[in-house]
Amino acid sequence: MTTTQTPNDDAPSSPADSLRDAMAIERAHPTLRQLALEKLRQAIIGGQLPPGARLVERTLCDLLGVSRSVVRESLGQLEAEGWITKEPYKGPTVAVIDEDGVRQIFEMRAAIEGRVAALSAHRATAEQIDALEVTLVAMTKAQAAADVEAQIEAIESFYEVLLEAAGNELMASYLAAQRNRLARLRRLSLSHSPRASASVEEKRQIVAAIRHKDAKTASELAEQHVWNSSESLLAVVRKDAADSDKRSR
Numbered sequence: 001m002t003t004t005q006t007p008n009d010d011a012p013s014s015p016a017d018s019l020r021d022a023m024a025i026e027r028a029h030p031t032l033r034q035l036a037l038e039k040l041r042q043a044i045i046g047g048q049l050p051p052g053a054r055l056v057e058r059t060l061c062d063l064l065g066v067s068r069s070v071v072r073e074s075l076g077q078l079e080a081e082g083w084i085t086k087e088p089y090k091g092p093t094v095a096v097i098d099e100d101g102v103r104q105i106f107e108m109r110a111a112i113e114g115r116v117a118a119l120s121a122h123r124a125t126a127e128q129i130d131a132l133e134v135t136l137v138a139m140t141k142a143q144a145a146a147d148v149e150a151q152i153e154a155i156e157s158f159y160e161v162l163l164e165a166a167g168n169e170l171m172a173s174y175l176a177a178q179r180n181r182l183a184r185l186r187r188l189s190l191s192h193s194p195r196a197s198a199s200v201e202e203k204r205q206i207v208a209a210i211r212h213k214d215a216k217t218a219s220e221l222a223e224q225h226v227w228n229s230s231e232s233l234l235a236v237v238r239k240d241a242a243d244s245d246k247r248s249r
Contacts, residue, residue: 106230117222124165
Protein backbone atom coordinates (compact mmCIF):
# COMPACT_ATOMS: atom_id res chain seq x y z
CA MET A 1 0.00 0.00 0.00
CA THR A 2 1.39 3.36 -1.01
CA THR A 3 0.85 6.63 0.80
CA THR A 4 0.75 10.07 -0.71
CA GLN A 5 2.95 12.63 0.98
CA THR A 6 1.49 16.08 1.44
CA PRO A 7 3.48 19.24 1.98
CA ASN A 8 4.10 20.02 5.63
CA ASP A 9 2.90 23.56 6.27
CA ASP A 10 4.86 23.60 9.52
CA ALA A 11 8.16 22.75 7.82
CA PRO A 12 10.73 25.55 7.98
CA SER A 13 11.15 27.50 4.75
CA SER A 14 14.37 27.26 2.81
CA PRO A 15 16.87 30.16 2.75
CA ALA A 16 15.87 30.85 -0.86
CA ASP A 17 12.18 31.08 0.11
CA SER A 18 12.98 33.38 3.03
CA LEU A 19 14.99 35.69 0.79
CA ARG A 20 12.22 35.72 -1.82
CA ASP A 21 9.64 36.65 0.82
CA ALA A 22 11.86 39.39 2.23
CA MET A 23 12.56 40.95 -1.16
CA ALA A 24 9.09 40.62 -2.69
CA ILE A 25 7.55 43.89 -3.87
CA GLU A 26 3.81 44.32 -4.04
CA ARG A 27 3.09 45.73 -7.46
CA ALA A 28 0.66 48.61 -7.34
CA HIS A 29 -0.90 50.83 -9.95
CA PRO A 30 0.75 54.24 -10.48
CA THR A 31 -0.46 56.89 -8.06
CA LEU A 32 -2.34 59.98 -9.22
CA ARG A 33 0.79 62.01 -8.53
CA GLN A 34 2.88 59.73 -10.75
CA LEU A 35 0.31 59.89 -13.54
CA ALA A 36 -0.02 63.68 -13.30
CA LEU A 37 3.76 64.08 -13.23
CA GLU A 38 4.22 61.99 -16.37
CA LYS A 39 1.39 63.80 -18.20
CA LEU A 40 2.96 67.17 -17.44
CA ARG A 41 6.45 65.99 -18.37
CA GLN A 42 5.24 64.60 -21.70
CA ALA A 43 3.29 67.80 -22.44
CA ILE A 44 6.53 69.77 -21.99
CA ILE A 45 8.51 67.34 -24.15
CA GLY A 46 5.77 67.34 -26.80
CA GLY A 47 5.53 71.12 -26.91
CA GLN A 48 1.91 71.35 -25.76
CA LEU A 49 3.39 73.29 -22.84
CA PRO A 50 6.03 75.37 -24.67
CA PRO A 51 9.08 77.06 -23.11
CA GLY A 52 8.05 80.07 -21.05
CA ALA A 53 4.42 78.93 -20.66
CA ARG A 54 2.87 79.82 -17.30
CA LEU A 55 1.65 76.87 -15.26
CA VAL A 56 -1.47 77.92 -13.37
CA GLU A 57 -2.40 75.39 -10.70
CA ARG A 58 -6.17 75.79 -11.07
CA THR A 59 -5.98 75.31 -14.84
CA LEU A 60 -3.78 72.23 -14.47
CA CYS A 61 -6.18 70.79 -11.89
CA ASP A 62 -9.03 71.11 -14.39
CA LEU A 63 -6.99 69.66 -17.26
CA LEU A 64 -5.68 66.71 -15.26
CA GLY A 65 -8.76 66.13 -13.13
CA VAL A 66 -6.75 65.97 -9.91
CA SER A 67 -6.51 67.97 -6.69
CA ARG A 68 -4.35 71.04 -6.19
CA SER A 69 -2.08 69.14 -3.79
CA VAL A 70 -1.31 66.57 -6.51
CA VAL A 71 -0.53 69.34 -9.00
CA ARG A 72 1.63 71.16 -6.46
CA GLU A 73 3.66 68.02 -5.70
CA SER A 74 4.09 67.31 -9.41
CA LEU A 75 5.29 70.85 -10.09
CA GLY A 76 7.77 70.56 -7.24
CA GLN A 77 9.21 67.40 -8.78
CA LEU A 78 9.38 68.99 -12.24
CA GLU A 79 11.23 71.96 -10.76
CA ALA A 80 13.73 69.61 -9.09
CA GLU A 81 14.28 67.90 -12.46
CA GLY A 82 14.83 71.23 -14.22
CA TRP A 83 11.71 71.13 -16.39
CA ILE A 84 10.16 74.25 -14.87
CA THR A 85 11.35 77.36 -13.05
CA LYS A 86 9.69 79.55 -10.44
CA GLU A 87 10.10 83.30 -10.56
CA PRO A 88 8.89 85.86 -7.98
CA TYR A 89 5.46 87.34 -8.77
CA LYS A 90 5.13 85.11 -11.83
CA GLY A 91 4.75 81.57 -10.54
CA PRO A 92 5.99 78.40 -12.23
CA THR A 93 6.77 78.46 -15.95
CA VAL A 94 8.14 75.89 -18.37
CA ALA A 95 11.93 76.21 -18.41
CA VAL A 96 13.35 77.92 -21.47
CA ILE A 97 15.95 75.95 -23.41
CA ASP A 98 19.08 78.07 -23.12
CA GLU A 99 22.29 77.96 -25.14
CA ASP A 100 24.55 77.06 -22.24
CA GLY A 101 22.37 74.11 -21.22
CA VAL A 102 22.27 72.80 -24.78
CA ARG A 103 26.03 73.18 -25.14
CA GLN A 104 26.71 71.25 -21.94
CA ILE A 105 24.44 68.37 -22.93
CA PHE A 106 26.04 68.07 -26.36
CA GLU A 107 29.58 68.28 -24.99
CA MET A 108 28.80 65.26 -22.84
CA ARG A 109 27.05 63.50 -25.72
CA ALA A 110 30.02 63.97 -28.03
CA ALA A 111 32.41 62.43 -25.51
CA ILE A 112 30.17 59.45 -24.76
CA GLU A 113 28.72 58.74 -28.20
CA GLY A 114 32.11 58.85 -29.88
CA ARG A 115 33.28 56.14 -27.51
CA VAL A 116 30.03 54.19 -27.91
CA ALA A 117 30.51 54.12 -31.68
CA ALA A 118 34.12 52.94 -31.30
CA LEU A 119 33.10 50.15 -28.91
CA SER A 120 30.30 49.13 -31.26
CA ALA A 121 32.81 48.81 -34.10
CA HIS A 122 34.70 46.28 -31.97
CA ARG A 123 31.75 44.43 -30.44
CA ALA A 124 28.63 44.71 -32.61
CA THR A 125 27.21 41.48 -33.97
CA ALA A 126 25.97 41.14 -37.54
CA GLU A 127 22.41 41.05 -36.20
CA GLN A 128 22.90 44.30 -34.29
CA ILE A 129 24.35 46.03 -37.34
CA ASP A 130 21.38 44.84 -39.40
CA ALA A 131 19.08 46.22 -36.69
CA LEU A 132 20.81 49.60 -36.97
CA GLU A 133 20.13 49.54 -40.72
CA VAL A 134 16.46 48.85 -40.03
CA THR A 135 16.22 51.94 -37.82
CA LEU A 136 17.76 54.03 -40.61
CA VAL A 137 15.04 52.85 -42.99
CA ALA A 138 12.42 53.78 -40.39
CA MET A 139 13.98 57.25 -39.99
CA THR A 140 13.93 57.83 -43.74
CA LYS A 141 10.27 56.80 -44.03
CA ALA A 142 9.26 58.95 -41.06
CA GLN A 143 11.14 61.92 -42.48
CA ALA A 144 9.44 61.53 -45.87
CA ALA A 145 6.07 61.49 -44.11
CA ALA A 146 7.04 64.51 -41.96
CA ASP A 147 6.10 62.41 -38.93
CA VAL A 148 8.08 63.87 -36.02
CA GLU A 149 6.83 61.27 -33.53
CA ALA A 150 7.93 58.40 -35.77
CA GLN A 151 11.29 60.08 -36.38
CA ILE A 152 11.94 60.39 -32.65
CA GLU A 153 10.91 56.77 -32.09
CA ALA A 154 13.28 55.59 -34.84
CA ILE A 155 16.15 57.73 -33.49
CA GLU A 156 15.66 56.34 -29.99
CA SER A 157 15.61 52.80 -31.41
CA PHE A 158 18.88 53.54 -33.23
CA TYR A 159 20.60 54.57 -30.01
CA GLU A 160 19.15 51.66 -28.05
CA VAL A 161 20.69 49.21 -30.52
CA LEU A 162 23.96 51.17 -30.65
CA LEU A 163 24.28 51.16 -26.86
CA GLU A 164 23.48 47.46 -26.72
CA ALA A 165 26.17 46.81 -29.32
CA ALA A 166 28.72 48.86 -27.34
CA GLY A 167 28.18 46.66 -24.30
CA ASN A 168 28.88 49.37 -21.70
CA GLU A 169 26.13 49.58 -19.11
CA LEU A 170 27.42 52.76 -17.43
CA MET A 171 27.32 54.73 -20.67
CA ALA A 172 23.88 53.31 -21.41
CA SER A 173 22.65 54.31 -17.94
CA TYR A 174 23.84 57.90 -18.35
CA LEU A 175 22.17 58.35 -21.74
CA ALA A 176 19.01 56.63 -20.48
CA ALA A 177 18.85 59.17 -17.64
CA GLN A 178 19.00 61.95 -20.24
CA ARG A 179 16.37 60.38 -22.49
CA ASN A 180 13.54 62.83 -21.74
CA ARG A 181 15.78 65.88 -22.08
CA LEU A 182 17.17 64.58 -25.37
CA ALA A 183 13.64 63.84 -26.63
CA ARG A 184 12.66 67.45 -25.95
CA LEU A 185 15.71 68.76 -27.83
CA ARG A 186 15.18 66.34 -30.72
CA ARG A 187 11.56 67.39 -31.06
CA LEU A 188 12.56 71.06 -31.16
CA SER A 189 15.26 70.37 -33.73
CA LEU A 190 13.07 68.18 -35.96
CA SER A 191 10.22 70.69 -35.83
CA HIS A 192 12.30 73.70 -36.85
CA SER A 193 15.52 72.53 -38.49
CA PRO A 194 16.02 71.30 -42.09
CA ARG A 195 18.80 68.95 -40.94
CA ALA A 196 16.78 65.72 -40.72
CA SER A 197 18.01 64.17 -43.99
CA ALA A 198 21.63 65.12 -43.26
CA SER A 199 21.30 63.58 -39.80
CA VAL A 200 20.14 60.25 -41.26
CA GLU A 201 23.01 60.24 -43.74
CA GLU A 202 25.51 60.90 -40.94
CA LYS A 203 24.12 57.97 -38.97
CA ARG A 204 24.33 55.83 -42.10
CA GLN A 205 28.06 56.61 -42.36
CA ILE A 206 28.54 55.71 -38.69
CA VAL A 207 26.87 52.34 -39.26
CA ALA A 208 29.04 51.72 -42.33
CA ALA A 209 32.18 52.34 -40.26
CA ILE A 210 30.90 49.99 -37.56
CA ARG A 211 30.18 47.31 -40.16
CA HIS A 212 33.77 47.62 -41.40
CA LYS A 213 35.03 47.48 -37.78
CA ASP A 214 36.71 50.86 -38.24
CA ALA A 215 36.56 52.14 -34.65
CA LYS A 216 38.52 55.34 -35.30
CA THR A 217 36.29 56.47 -38.16
CA ALA A 218 33.12 55.46 -36.32
CA SER A 219 34.17 57.52 -33.30
CA GLU A 220 35.09 60.57 -35.37
CA LEU A 221 31.85 60.41 -37.35
CA ALA A 222 29.75 60.02 -34.20
CA GLU A 223 31.40 63.01 -32.53
CA GLN A 224 31.01 65.15 -35.65
CA HIS A 225 27.36 64.12 -35.89
CA VAL A 226 26.78 65.38 -32.35
CA TRP A 227 28.51 68.71 -33.06
CA ASN A 228 26.50 69.16 -36.27
CA SER A 229 23.28 68.49 -34.35
CA SER A 230 24.39 70.91 -31.65
CA GLU A 231 25.01 73.77 -34.08
CA SER A 232 21.67 73.20 -35.78
CA LEU A 233 19.79 73.16 -32.49
CA LEU A 234 21.61 76.21 -31.13
CA ALA A 235 20.52 78.14 -34.23
CA VAL A 236 16.90 77.22 -33.44
CA VAL A 237 17.32 78.19 -29.77
CA ARG A 238 18.81 81.57 -30.72
CA LYS A 239 15.97 82.25 -33.14
CA ASP A 240 13.34 81.31 -30.54
CA ALA A 241 15.04 83.60 -28.00
CA ALA A 242 15.08 86.49 -30.49
CA ASP A 243 11.41 85.94 -31.35
CA SER A 244 10.54 85.83 -27.65
CA ASP A 245 12.35 89.14 -27.07
CA LYS A 246 10.40 90.76 -29.91
CA ARG A 247 7.09 89.55 -28.48
CA SER A 248 7.95 90.88 -25.02
CA ARG A 249 8.67 94.41 -26.29
